[in-house]
Amino acid sequence: xxxxxxxGVAQIILFLSIAILVVVVAFPVLLILFxxxxxxxxxxxxxxxxxxxxxxxxxxxxxxxxxxxxxTIGSTIVGTFFAWLVTRTDMPHxxxxxxxxxxxxxxxxxxxxxxxxxxxxxxxxxINRFFMDHLGFDGPIFNLYSYYxxxxxxxxxxxxxxxxxxxxxxxxxxxxxxxxxxISGAGLFTITRKITIPLVLPSxxxxxxxxxxxxxxxxxxxxxLGIENGIYNIPVLIYERIHQSGGSFESIRTGTVLATxxxxxxxxIIWAQRKILGSGHYQIIGGKSFxxxxxxxxxxxxxxxxxxxxxxxxxxxxxTVVIFLVGGLSTYGLSFTPENLSLDNFKFILFEYxxxxxxxxxxxxxxxxxxxxxxxxxxxxxxxxxKMDVKGKGLLxxxxxxxxxxxxxxxxxxxxxxxxGQFGVNLYNTVWIILVAYIARYMAFxxxxxxxALEQVHDSLVEASRACGATMWQSLKDIVLPLVKPGMFxxxxxxxxxxxxxxxxxxxxxxxxxxxxxxxxYTLNEDGETVISCALAAIxxxxxxxxxxxxxxxxxxxxx
Amino acid sequence: MDNNNIIRVENVSKGYPDHPVLQNLSLTLxxxxxxxxxxxxxxxxxxxxxxxxxxxxxxAGKIYIGDTLVNDPEARIAVPPENRGLGVVFQDYAVxxxxxxxxxxxxxLKIANRxxxxxxxxxMRMIDIVGMNGLDKRLPSExxxxxxxxxxxxxxxxxxxxxLLLDEPLSNLDANLREEMRFEIKELQKKLGVTVLYxxxxxxxxxxxxxxxxxxxxxxxxxxxxxxxxIFEKPVxxxxxxxxxxxxxxxxxxxxxxxxxxKGSQPIPWETPSGDAxxxxxxxxxxxxxxxxxxxxxxxxxxxxxFLGAMMDYLIEIDGAHLRTSIETHHAIAQDLMFKAxxxxxxxxxxxxxxxxxxxxxxxxx
Numbered sequence: 001x002x003x004x005x006x007x008g009v010a011q012i013i014l015f016l017s018i019a020i021l022v023v024v025v026a027f028p029v030l031l032i033l034f035x036x037x038x039x040x041x042x043x044x045x046x047x048x049x050x051x052x053x054x055x056x057x058x059x060x061x062x063x064x065x066x067x068x069x070x071x072t073i074g075s076t077i078v079g080t081f082f083a084w085l086v087t088r089t090d091m092p093h094x095x096x097x098x099x100x101x102x103x104x105x106x107x108x109x110x111x112x113x114x115x116x117x118x119x120x121x122x123x124x125x126x127i128n129r130f131f132m133d134h135l136g137f138d139g140p141i142f143n144l145y146s147y148y149x150x151x152x153x154x155x156x157x158x159x160x161x162x163x164x165x166x167x168x169x170x171x172x173x174x175x176x177x178x179x180x181x182x183i184s185g186a187g188l189f190t191i192t193r194k195i196t197i198p199l200v201l202p203s204x205x206x207x208x209x210x211x212x213x214x215x216x217x218x219x220x221x222x223x224x225l226g227i228e229n230g231i232y233n234i235p236v237l238i239y240e241r242i243h244q245s246g247g248s249f250e251s252i253r254t255g256t257v258l259a260t261x262x263x264x265x266x267x268x269i270i271w272a273q274r275k276i277l278g279s280g281h282y283q284i285i286g287g288k289s290f291x292x293x294x295x296x297x298x299x300x301x302x303x304x305x306x307x308x309x310x311x312x313x314x315x316x317x318x319x320t321v322v323i324f325l326v327g328g329l330s331t332y333g334l335s336f337t338p339e340n341l342s343l344d345n346f347k348f349i350l351f352e353y354x355x356x357x358x359x360x361x362x363x364x365x366x367x368x369x370x371x372x373x374x375x376x377x378x379x380x381x382x383x384x385x386x387k388m389d390v391k392g393k394g395l396l397x398x399x400x401x402x403x404x405x406x407x408x409x410x411x412x413x414x415x416x417x418x419x420x421g422q423f424g425v426n427l428y429n430t431v432w433i434i435l436v437a438y439i440a441r442y443m444a445f446x447x448x449x450x451x452x453a454l455e456q457v458h459d460s461l462v463e464a465s466r467a468c469g470a471t472m473w474q475s476l477k478d479i480v481l482p483l484v485k486p487g488m489f490x491x492x493x494x495x496x497x498x499x500x501x502x503x504x505x506x507x508x509x510x511x512x513x514x515x516x517x518x519x520x521x522y523t524l525n526e527d528g529e530t531v532i533s534c535a536l537a538a539i540x541x542x543x544x545x546x547x548x549x550x551x552x553x554x555x556x557x558x559x560x
Numbered sequence: 561m562d563n564n565n566i567i568r569v570e571n572v573s574k575g576y577p578d579h580p581v582l583q584n585l586s587l588t589l590x591x592x593x594x595x596x597x598x599x600x601x602x603x604x605x606x607x608x609x610x611x612x613x614x615x616x617x618x619x620a621g622k623i624y625i626g627d628t629l630v631n632d633p634e635a636r637i638a639v640p641p642e643n644r645g646l647g648v649v650f651q652d653y654a655v656x657x658x659x660x661x662x663x664x665x666x667x668x669l670k671i672a673n674r675x676x677x678x679x680x681x682x683x684m685r686m687i688d689i690v691g692m693n694g695l696d697k698r699l700p701s702e703x704x705x706x707x708x709x710x711x712x713x714x715x716x717x718x719x720x721x722x723x724l725l726l727d728e729p730l731s732n733l734d735a736n737l738r739e740e741m742r743f744e745i746k747e748l749q750k751k752l753g754v755t756v757l758y759x760x761x762x763x764x765x766x767x768x769x770x771x772x773x774x775x776x777x778x779x780x781x782x783x784x785x786x787x788x789x790x791i792f793e794k795p796v797x798x799x800x801x802x803x804x805x806x807x808x809x810x811x812x813x814x815x816x817x818x819x820x821x822x823k824g825s826q827p828i829p830w831e832t833p834s835g836d837a838x839x840x841x842x843x844x845x846x847x848x849x850x851x852x853x854x855x856x857x858x859x860x861x862x863x864x865x866x867f868l869g870a871m872m873d874y875l876i877e878i879d880g881a882h883l884r885t886s887i888e889t890h891h892a893i894a895q896d897l898m899f900k901a902x903x904x905x906x907x908x909x910x911x912x913x914x915x916x917x918x919x920x921x922x923x924x925x926x
Contacts, residue, residue: 460654463615466641467648467725468668468715474642478667482658 009472010390017381018392021399024440028414029263029406035417036256051257056237061261063147064233067222068215070151071158076208078155079162082308087170089295091305100312101163106548107320108501108518109157110220111537114525115319116153117224118326120144126322145229153221156315158214162207169203170196188295202276209273217262217407219504220518224525234258235409239508242413252417259410270405320541327535345535356536358513359520362431366516367499370438375491377439378446379454379484385447386454387462403444411440412508429511437505442498446491453487454480493551500547501540565624566591566723566755567612572621574607581607582780584621591722594749594756596766599776600803605759607780609727612757613648614641626722642671647716647754651728653708655700661687661711662696668719686714689748706737713745717752724749726758730765742769763804767792775800798915801843808849810881811917812840824879826858830912839917842909849885850908851876851897857908862899874899876907 036048051057085091086098104112119127120142128140143149177199181191219235226232232240238258241251297304326332328341349356384393385400406414415437419427427433457480465475503518510519517540524533567589574582581604589595597605610616611623611631617638623631625646630639641648655664665686669679687696690710700708709729716724726745730738746769749756760766766773767788774785777799784796795801798809812819818827819840833840850857851874863882864875873886885907892898899905 458652458654460650460652461656463613463641464648464650464654464656464712464715465667466615467613467644467646469642469645469671469719470667471640471642474671479656483656 010388013380014384014388014390014392014396017377017384018396018399020377021381021396021402021443024436025402025406025411025443026399028411028418028440029402031417032256032259032263032410032414035253036260039253048257048260051254052261054254057254057258060232060234060237060258063222063226063231064216066147067151067154067233068212070147071154071215072208072212074151074155075159075211076162076204079159079207080166080204082159082311083163083166083170085304085308087167089297089304091297091301091308093305097308097312098167100316102160103316104157105160105164106497106544107157107316107541108220108503108537108544109154109218110224110503110518110522111323111501111541112157112319113153113221113224114521114533114537115322116144116149118322118530119319120149121228145225145231147231150222150225150231153225154215154218157221158211161210161214162204165203165207165210166200169200173199205276206273209269209276213266213269213405213407216265217409217504219409219507220522223507223522234262235407235504238409238413242416242508252413255413256417259413262407262410263405266405266407266410270401323534323541324538326531327538329531332530345531346539349532349536349539353532355515355524356520356532359515359517359536360539362434362514363500363502363517366431366435366438367496370435370442370499371492371495373435374439374442374446374495375450375488378443378491379450379488381443382447382450382454383480386451387457387459400447403440403447406440408441408502408504409508411437412505415440416508429514431514434506434509434514434516437509438495438499438502441502441505442495445494445498449491449494450484450487453484453490457483489554490551493547497544497547497551500543564590566626567757568622568624569608569612570622570624572608572611572618572623574604574611574616574618580780582611582618585780585782587774587782587785589723589755589757590772592753592755593771594746594758594769596758596760596770596773597776598760598763598766598773598803600778601761603776603778604780605761605776606727609725609757609759613646613725614639614644645719645721645723647719647721647724649709649712649716649724649726649729651731653700653705653712653732655703655708655711655715657700659699660696661692661698661700661703664700664711665696665714665718667715672719682718683714686718689717689751690714691744705733706741709733709741713748717748717754720752721754723755723757726756728760728762729758731760731762738765745769767804775803795913798841798843798913798919801913801915806846806884807843808846808883808885809841809843809915810878810883812842812881814838814840821858822879822881826879828912829857830909833914835916837916837918841915841917843913843915844883844909844911846885848910848912849883850910851885851887851899852906852908853896854904855906857906860905860907862901862903862905865899865901872898876905878907 037043037045039047052061082097082101086094086101091097117125119125120140122128122140122143122145125140125144128142131137131141132139144153173196178191178195181195182188186194216233217235218233219239222231222233223236223239226236238255241254245251325336325341327345328343329336330340330342330344334340350360351357381396381400384390385397415433416428419425419433419436421428427436461479461483462475465479466472470478501518502516503522506516506519507522510516515523517536521533521537521540524536565588567587569585569587571584571586572582573580573584585608587608597608599605607616611618612625614630618631618633620633621631622629625644628639629635629637630644631637656667659667662683666679666683669682674682684696687693690713692707692710692714695703695707700711703711709732712729729745730741733741742765745756745758748754749769758765758770770788772785773788773791775783775791777783784791784800786794791800792804795804801807802809810821812821812828814820814837819832819842820827821842828842858878860876860878862874863877866873867889868886870889871886872889872892873884876883876885887897
């Protein structure tokens with residue numbers, strides 16, 4: 001009789017899980033820290049400080065903070081306001097607007113930045129030109145190439161982080177909490193101030209911190225809009241240094257020091273977020289959905305509705321339309337008249353132009369491969385963390401946190417350090433290095449989706465099958481896997497779709513033949529091939545929107 | 561080995577880093593009996609069931625199922641659950657949501673590689689036995705809680721296990737269904753001749769379906785094992801007595817040869833204990849009290865009268881000692897026993913259990 005069957009299995013799975021996370025995430029990050037502080041065989045902390053004091057690096061640091069700060073404040077205000085409007089008021093068409101406010105989630109912000117550049121660049125932007133040519137303005141009405149401009153564009157794409165968290169909190173908040181305040185004689189204003197806001201504050205803060213984390217390490221928008229006026233942040237500076245010097249020692253060292261700053265700030269942000277979510281305040285908001293108290297907007301009902309529609313039209317529809325229209329122009333600068341518009345550009349990039357054809361092929365294969373690998377690795381690692389009770393799990397739990405707190409540009413730099421031949425494997429300038437980086441970057445998504453699914457699989461379901469005579473493996477195959485399939489499915493798409501538009505990581509790792517869609521759009525745009533890059537961006541948008549629609553369709557079916 | 565025993569637990573201990581759950585526990589189950597493990601929540605009864613099922617391994621001691629030693633940490637023996645040949649039914653049903661009723665019930669036979677025809681026949685018979693005819697193609701999400709629990713029962717029984725472990729299987733069902741299901745479980749047990757170990761905190765179920773009951777205290781120690789009647793009528797200690805239903809405990813002091821109630825001077829006119837202690841407690845159930853307007857017995861005062869519909873509930877004081885009793889309302893009306901607070905009454909006890917007051921420490925605090 002087999003008496004110790006589960007012993008070996010548990011150890012093997014644990015070892016594999018730790019190995020994956022160490023190789024893919026921990027090792028590159030450690031190399032960054034090591035390179036930042038270890039110079040010529042000794043520990044050198046002051047050297048790192050010296051690098052941060054250099055005017056350029058210091059400016060990048062400050063810019064990252066300023067832009068992240070402004071974007072966070074802006075997004076928090078916008079996100080909270082819209083969340084309140086769609087959950088707690090009687091504004092018409094709330095459901096439609098709620099889904100529209102989530103659209104920016106799937107739009108790549110650097111494509112948005114490109115669109116805004118065409119609309120609002122100081123001298124050539126369509127809107128600025130219109131005001132100058134037709135309305136007699138002397139200069140541009142808005143200078144997009146400024147901190148305000150960059151932050152405003154980031155707000156448009158980042159506010160859903162706060163919006164979705166606050167919506168969730170407001171929907172799940174027990175209405176009796178507010179009703180009892182009302183019965184105690186509190187007016188609506190007092191209730192909002194004393195009851196509602198304190199209760200949703202953890203959600204607001206946690207969303208705001210996510211935005212902060214994202215914005216500090218965000219490459220695309222700043223790279224597209226900052227270049228004219230010399231505004232750059234940490235990821236942009238890392239990219240430029242590495243790119244210009246072809247990976248010299250000095251540039252790598254500066255890069256690692258800056259990356260360390262990102263890692264530390266990310267760790268602080270994640271820590272603060274856990275602290276806020278872990279505090280007792282959040283418990284009052286249960287998992288149940290209630291029908292919340294709705295504020296009657298009365299006379300403001302329609303003005304606010306039109307305001308929302310205008311916001312959606314201006315920030316979501318307008319940039320998308322511009323991308324598609326410019327993508328159809330035969331030459332940039334012509335007016336949007338039927339004779340200037342055609343599908344030739346789309347035909348060109350899909351069937352004739354090597355650069356874009358390769359880019360699409362690379363992105364799709366990279367995305368598929370990364371999604372499949374990360375999905376399976378994620379389900380295994382989550383299984384150990386959520387379900388298994390083995391020694392050494394603590395280490396895995398710590399390692400499992402890492403993917404959540406390592407920004408994309410840090411991962412890119414880390415994989416360059418790890419896989420450029422110093423350790424026997426040289427993947428530099430191949431697609432494989434991008435694949436490794438994608439796996440590291442998207443592991444967090446897979447862990448999140450899979451552990452959520454696994455938590456739904458109650459232990460007794462597996463125990464029941466063991467009692468029915470099934471071994472550990474049989475139970476995994478017959479019970480656990482079928483039940484976490486929706487989670488794995490979600491993980492697959494959560495990885496596949498974003499990887500199609502990925503820029504921050506790929507831009508640091510691409511070689512002439514290994515451009516991804518994001519890299520191709522960005523570099524074509526930099527080279528002045530505006531119409532081609534817009535056409536490619538338009539195709540990327542179509543793929544993303546179709547893909548998202550498919551997921552929504554499936555996830556809705558699953559939940560029914 | 562005694563061939564009549566199907567489970568033998570010998571000096572088993574199990575604990576978690578900061579608190580021990582079971583210490584030196586021993587227990588035997590006879591073949592074919594319905595045995596209930598009854599105890600307050602958190603007393604470790606589920607842990608014991610999980611040890612028997614093989615989901616966890618003991619820290620010390622031996623567990624035999626039939627003639628097989630299935631768990632002995634000293635000899636590094638821990639037979640995994642799939643090799644123990646048991647049926648287990650869980651509190652939360654644990655019916656697999658992605659399989660139909662048929663697939664759920666067929667799973668143990670499929671794992672055992674039985675031929676298709678045999679699976680088909682045995683599953684359909686089992687579904688019929690648990691009264692789920694015609695529902696075999698449903699998914700669990702289309703079933704009520706009671707129906708899901710029937711599926712779980714069928715699944716646990718389909719492979720003809722010698723032993724069925726039930727962990728609070730009815731506690732998620734509503735009161736009516738619970739009552740119905742407990743008799744069905746008993747019927748099934750008789751029909752199939754399976755040995756049942758039933759774990760619950762619900763005294764009523766324990767009394768209703770078991771051949772034997774074991775009472776566990778909050779510290780995980782077994783206080784008494786016996787037939788339901790023995791447990792109810794002859795509790796070995798106050799814990800068991802208190803656990804088996806609402807109990808009244810009144811202070812009695814021994815002065816001279818007399819036993820006086822509370823702080824007053826009324827002697828107990830019935831059977832009194834022998835013993836040297838001066839502080840005693842007399843225990844009885846509300847149903848063992850007879851109340852009258854006047855006459856023989858102890859004199860008391862009604863302190864609170866509650867109308868509960870079919871029943872009248874009284875809180876009565878006898879010289880500083882309080883007790884509760886209830887009588888049927890129609891009876892109270894017929895006999896002129898509708899008391900108000902402040903009314904005097906006279907009380908007779910049909911049955912008294914005597915406990916040394918020392919031994920009650922820790923019991924009455926609940």
